Each structure stands twice: as structure tokens, then as C-alpha cells.
Amino acid sequence: MSEAALPLPAAESRSAALDWLSTIDHKQIGILYMLLALFFFLVGGVEAMLMRAQLALPNLKFLAPEAYDQTFTMHGTTMIFLVVTPVLIGFSTYLVPLMIGARDLAFPRLNALGFWLQLAGSVLLYVSFAAGGAPDAGWFSYAPLSEKPYSAHAGLDYWALALLLLGTSTTLAAINFIVTIAALRAPGLTIRRLPLFVWMTLVNSGLIVFAMPALNAALVMLLMDRRLHAHFFDAAQGGAPLLWQHYFWIFGHPEVYILVLPGFGMISEIIPVFSRKPIFGYDFVAASTLAIAFLSYGVWVHHMFAVALGKVFLSVFAASSMLIAVPTGVKIFNWAATMVGGSIRFTTAMLFAIAFLLEFTIGGLSGVAFAIVPIDWQLTDTYFVVAHFHYVLFGGTAFALFAGAYYWFPKMSGRMLNETIGKWNFWMVVIGFNLTFFVQHILGLLGMPRRVYTYPNLPWWGALNAISTFGAVILGMGSLIFLVNLASSLIFGAKAGNDPWDAWTLEWATASPPPPENFENVPGVNSRRPLWDLKAGRTAGAPAARPWAARKPEPLFGMKLFVLSEAVFFFLLIVAYIYFRTTGMAAARSSLHLGESATLTACLVASSFTMWRASASGDLKRARLWIVATMTLGLIFLLGQGAEYWRLFQQKVTISQSLFGTTFFTLTGFHGLHLLVGIAALAVLLALTRLRGHQPIAVKVVGLYWQFIDLVWLVIFSIVYLGAWV
Ligand code: HEM
Numbered sequence: 001m002s003e004a005a006l007p008l009p010a011a012e013s014r015s016a017a018l019d020w021l022s023t024i025d026h027k028q029i030g031i032l033y034m035l036l037a038l039f040f041f042l043v044g045g046v047e048a049m050l051m052r053a054q055l056a057l058p059n060l061k062f063l064a065p066e067a068y069d070q071t072f073t074m075h076g077t078t079m080i081f082l083v084v085t086p087v088l089i090g091f092s093t094y095l096v097p098l099m100i101g102a103r104d105l106a107f108p109r110l111n112a113l114g115f116w117l118q119l120a121g122s123v124l125l126y127v128s129f130a131a132g133g134a135p136d137a138g139w140f141s142y143a144p145l146s147e148k149p150y151s152a153h154a155g156l157d158y159w160a161l162a163l164l165l166l167g168t169s170t171t172l173a174a175i176n177f178i179v180t181i182a183a184l185r186a187p188g189l190t191i192r193r194l195p196l197f198v199w200m201t202l203v204n205s206g207l208i209v210f211a212m213p214a215l216n217a218a219l220v221m222l223l224m225d226r227r228l229h230a231h232f233f234d235a236a237q238g239g240a241p242l243l244w245q246h247y248f249w250i251f252g253h254p255e256v257y258i259l260v261l262p263g264f265g266m267i268s269e270i271i272p273v274f275s276r277k278p279i280f281g282y283d284f285v286a287a288s289t290l291a292i293a294f295l296s297y298g299v300w301v302h303h304m305f306a307v308a309l310g311k312v313f314l315s316v317f318a319a320s321s322m323l324i325a326v327p328t329g330v331k332i333f334n335w336a337a338t339m340v341g342g343s344i345r346f347t348t349a350m351l352f353a354i355a356f357l358l359e360f361t362i363g364g365l366s367g368v369a370f371a372i373v374p375i376d377w378q379l380t381d382t383y384f385v386v387a388h389f390h391y392v393l394f395g396g397t398a399f400a401l402f403a404g405a406y407y408w409f410p411k412m413s414g415r416m417l418n419e420t421i422g423k424w425n426f427w428m429v430v431i432g433f434n435l436t437f438f439v440q441h442i443l444g445l446l447g448m449p450r451r452v453y454t455y456p457n458l459p460w461w462g463a464l465n466a467i468s469t470f471g472a473v474i475l476g477m478g479s480l481i482f483l484v485n486l487a488s489s490l491i492f493g494a495k496a497g498n499d500p501w502d503a504w505t506l507e508w509a510t511a512s513p514p515p516p517e518n519f520e521n522v523p524g525v526n527s528r529r530p531l532w533d534l535k536a537g538r539t540a541g542a543p544a545a546r547p548w549a550a551r552k553p554e555p556l557f558g559m560k561l562f563v564l565s566e567a568v569f570f571f572l573l574i575v576a577y578i579y580f581r582t583t584g585m586a587a588a589r590s591s592l593h594l595g596e597s598a599t600l601t602a603c604l605v606a607s608s609f610t611m612w613r614a615s616a617s618g619d620l621k622r623a624r625l626w627i628v629a630t631m632t633l634g635l636i637f638l639l640g641q642g643a644e645y646w647r648l649f650q651q652k653v654t655i656s657q658s659l660f661g662t663t664f665f666t667l668t669g670f671h672g673l674h675l676l677v678g679i680a681a682l683a684v685l686l687a688l689t690r691l692r693g694h695q696p697i698a699v700k701v702v703g704l705y706w707q708f709i710d711l712v713w714l715v716i717f718s719i720v721y722l723g724a725w726v
């Protein structure tokens, strides 16, 4: 029985607080994500102001060097993982089911779990301040600076653990969005009729599923080095500090698109509605998003142009980095072309959307400059970089978020945001933002390095930094005005009605705020502007609206996406092993007993057979027997591996003793951990079948995961054990 078939809990008279704490409703969870992000925007903003105060004039001593390092690390990490990522997930969680005519996301309980993991990760990161000091190696924490000898306090352990929790939350949300958009669309709402915000959420979720595992693999290796004295990034023991940079940016560059694509989606909804014209070149906007997604995995080395990687490498990545500017340019052209000939309504939402276009273009242009290797050699690690990413992340995403807030606040709250306060918010943010960050381009060209807690009184440096700090104050005040508008409009805002902007996507077909069930019936869709069709009575040919029951999400599809993500994680750990083996790491051949591990491998292969039998069996009794057989074989494997570990420890082969020990125990250890999770899932399945009878779908879902873990072992056995003799 799948998650969506479970009846939603009756709304008995619980306290509002308890209601929000236990909610599995996508609208409430969406709002919780947005409120959590808003809180950390304030925190990240205070950190920014502290830095700007320290940098207001040359040679100030307001913040000590260590405190400054912790502040920029926490500011960058907070703004990226605790503000932009969750607020975008919040918007998608709230809007996607409404825009596709669904009652909720495919997996409401998984959705709730995702939010609580986001909260837990955020709290864990800030607990570091009380546990000896916050992380201090920057938001990308390069090894070996992030290794124990150079950052002894626990800050980076909290950072790494928090990012693992946050990454898990984000990946679960992505899987939920993909399954929802694939399985729960209203009849007639084909992929090429999707609102572009939904399209961007879909592509973005794909990016997340394949990018997050790279960060997870790097974080796991860093934690092994820091906590278990492993040697992944320890050059003295044959480790490779550059491996951290490669893995971090294999995640990090797709990450910058993960931070902006939903913003692109918001702009693609807002500009057409306030231009009274459909978007120009829908297919091009959609297709260019796919192009960006694919290309974003092939440019990561542009973050490492200053590392001696050889001309061929640099040229290839310079070319791919220039190429990725093309699909982004297509979008900017399409948004601008949509406004041409339109009757523009300059609401605050539209003003922020237009400002987004200009500021993001400036950020994009400085980005293209970095694709040219000699220019990057001049500008990398200077304030030109700081200016660049604030133009794309603040001028881009934050401006799109302001526009999205003014556009969808009426739907979420039932009240309009105040347009007069909105104009103050807009102009102070625009003026403050450009004053803060434009001058930083010049500081970078003058050679001012980033991440310096103070600077000498060189010509123009003091004046330009003073302007930047002054701008930051205006920007901060403008952002606070936004909060005032939010809070006051919740109480005093004009009533919004269902469709205050005369828009055309389905979320405007419901009440404001929408009822718990969103729609009474599943609406039929016949074009990219279903609500316009309805309003114009153009319903001929549209599928009839129909009651809810028909559609079921597919948990198996969800598990396939999860397995794909985990496959990337294991692939990268295996690539690290192969890299070390091919660059001089010797395998401890004498310690590996091929016969013993071959026997254990046979055990696991047998468990694939028993698991397959369990999934194929239609008879409850027999299925349970096969499940027990699978668990037994899995346990035998784990016990055998435990014995092997014990024998290796006796021979002084440990995770800290050598690079081989480091890679061997990490790889086989994480496989063992996954197998343990598989055995636990089978135990839950046994209990579930006792309580609720046969669960063919659940058996298939766990079965898929089990087969995947067995396959991973076959690869590890071949490369580590058989490979030891190569
Ligand atoms: C509210 C306005 C903001 C101001 C005044 C501000 C200011 C700053 C300053 C002064 C730095 C440190 C530069 C250095 O020492 O190298 C910095 C770094 C950074 N900021 Fe912001 N920022 C703001 C908003 C944002 C936003 C919205 C984001 C992202 C979404 C962001 C992301 C970053 C990142 C990633 C870093 C790099 C941290 C590092 O070097 O590890 N900032 N910001």
C-alpha cells in the first residue's frame, strides 16, 4: 500500500502548534521551509554586516583574524545551504502540487522528514559556535586546510556532519519532486505544457540527485581523515589534497545552478503575467535548462584553473565553461523578448524581475571572464570573484525570490503585500546591492584578495571598501523593510482573492490560501494556460475534471532515483580507490584472503536470488520465508566481514595505518553500512507483512535496494580483492 494511499490524518482539534509540528501537508511544510530560511537569512545577513564593518576601513581590529575566518565561512555556508537551498525547496514544495493539479507531493511523510533533517542540519552547524568554534576554512573548505593539523577544533566536523544531513534533506526533496511531477500531473498536463517553474524544479531535482553524492563522498572522506586519522587528503601518506577540490566542485558547480534554476522558473512565470504575453520561446527556455543541467557537470575545473592541471585540461574546461554561457544567454534573451510589445505592469514583483535580469546579466558576464584562463589567473581569489558570485546569487536568486514573494504571497496568505512599502524595499535593495558589490569588481582588479580580515591603506582600497560597507547598510535596511512588509501585510494587507494578477497557471484556480485538499476535483488541462482557457470558456477538448482516487505515486520510481544517487556516491569512492591504486598505492595483498572473500561474495549473490524470489512470490508465507533467507545470508556476510576486519586489525592493517587501509575500510565499511540498512528494512518488512498482510510493492522497493547493494559489492570485490593481484 503506497504512501499516497494512506488516508491523511483527520483534522481533529489539535493545537495549531501541534498541527504545524506534525504536518505532512505540502503547503504547511513549504511555509516551514521558507520561515526557517528567512530566519537564517537574518543570521547570514548579520554575519555579512560584521564582515563589512571590519572591512569598512584599512587596518581595523573589530574582528580578530580567526573570528573573521569563522564569520565568512559561516556566512557563505549559511546563505547557500541554510537560506537559498531551503527557501527554493519551500517554494517548490508549496507550489508544484498546486501548479500540476495534485493534492500533495508523492511522499508527504518523506517531505516532512526532509524538513526536519533541514532543521537538524541547520542547528547542528550553529552548535559548533558553542563546541569550541565554528568552521573556519571557507564554504568550500579545501583540504589540507580543513584537515585536523590545520583546523584542530571541532568546527569542521560539525560543518561536515551538518552538510551531510542537509544534503540528505535536499536529495529526498528532489526525489519527491521528480516522482510527483512524473506521476501526479492533471489529465492533459503534458510535459511540454508544464509551467516553467515546475519544469525548472524537475530539472533542478535531477541536478540534485546526481550532484549531492559528490559532496557526500568528499565529506565522508574528510570526516574519515579528521576523526579516524585516515589519509585521503594527506599528501605525506600518499593522499591527494586535489581530490577534495575535484569532488567538491563536481558538486559545487552544479550546485550554483541548483541555487538559481528555480529562480529562473519564478522569473519565467512573473515576466509573462506582468507583460500580458505568454513567454517568448517556451521550448527554448525549457530546452536551454536541460542544456545547462548537462553542461554544468562538465565545467568544474574552472574553479581550479590556478592548479597546475596541464594545458589540455585547462583548454577543454575553458571551452565548456564558455559554452555554458550560451543556454543562459538564450534565457535572458527570451525573458527580454517576452517584454517587447507587452503591456507592462510595474508591480513590485515585476520590478524585482526586471532588476534580476540586469543584475544576473552583470554576474553572468563576469562569469564568462573567468572562463578565459589567463584572466582567471589574474582574478581568482580576489574581490572580483566575491562580486561575481554575489551578482549571480544575490542579484540573481535573491532578486528572483523577492519577486516570487511579492507574486505568490497573496496565494499563500490570502492578502496582498503593500506595494508602497514594496517600492521602498525595491529601491533600497537595488541601490544598496549595487553600491555594495559593484565596487568589489574594481577592488578585485586592483588586486585585493578575498578572505582577508583587513588590508593595507593602498590607493582607493579604503574608499572603495567604505562605499561597499555603506551599500551593505542600505541593502540590510532594504531587506528589513521587506520583513516589515511581510509581517504587517499578514494582518493589514488587502484581501487577495483567488487570482489577483489575472494569471493562468492552476495555483490561481484555488482559493487564497488554498484549502487542505487544494482542488475539489482534478482539473483537466488543454494548454499551457489552463486558467485562461477556463476564464475564456475555452474548455472544448480539455479532459473532464475527475475525482481524486485515480492516481497513485510509484514508490519504486522513488527508490530507483535513490539508488541512482547512491550509485554516484559509491562510484566516486571507487574512483578514488582506483586513482590511488594507479598512482602508487600498493594493495595489502597478503592480508586479503581471496578464498574467504569469494565465499562471502557467493553468500551475497545467493541473497540476490532469495530476494528476487521474495519479490516474485505472490504468496505471503513463501515471500516471508524468502525474506528471512535473504536476511540470514546478509547477516552471514556481515559476520564474515567482521571477522575479516578483526584479522586485519590483528595484522595492524587499519584505516590510519596506510592509504590502502584508509580506502579499503572506507569502501567496504560503507558497503557494510548500506547492507545493514538493507537487513533492517527487511526486518521492518517482515513486521509490516505480519501487521498488514502481503506488501508486494514494498517488497519490490526493498528488493531493488538489496539488488543494488549486492551489485556494488561485486564491483568492490572485483576491484579491491581481484584487483589486488593485478
Ligand atoms: C545580504 C547581503 C550580503 C552581504 C553584505 C555579503 C557580504 C559578504 C562578504 C563581505 C563576504 C566575505 C568576503 C571575503 O572575505 O572573502 C561574503 C562572502 C560570501 N558570501 Fe555574501 N553577502 C551577502 C549576501 C550573500 C548571499 C545572499 C549569498 C548567497 C546566496 C552570499 C554568499 C556568499 C559566499 C558563498 C561567500 C564566500 C564565503 C567564503 O569565502 O567562503 N552572500 N559575503
Ligand SMILES: [Cu+2]
Pocket (backbone or CB within 6 Å): 252, 253, 256, 299, 300, 302, 303
Ligand atoms: Cu563553476
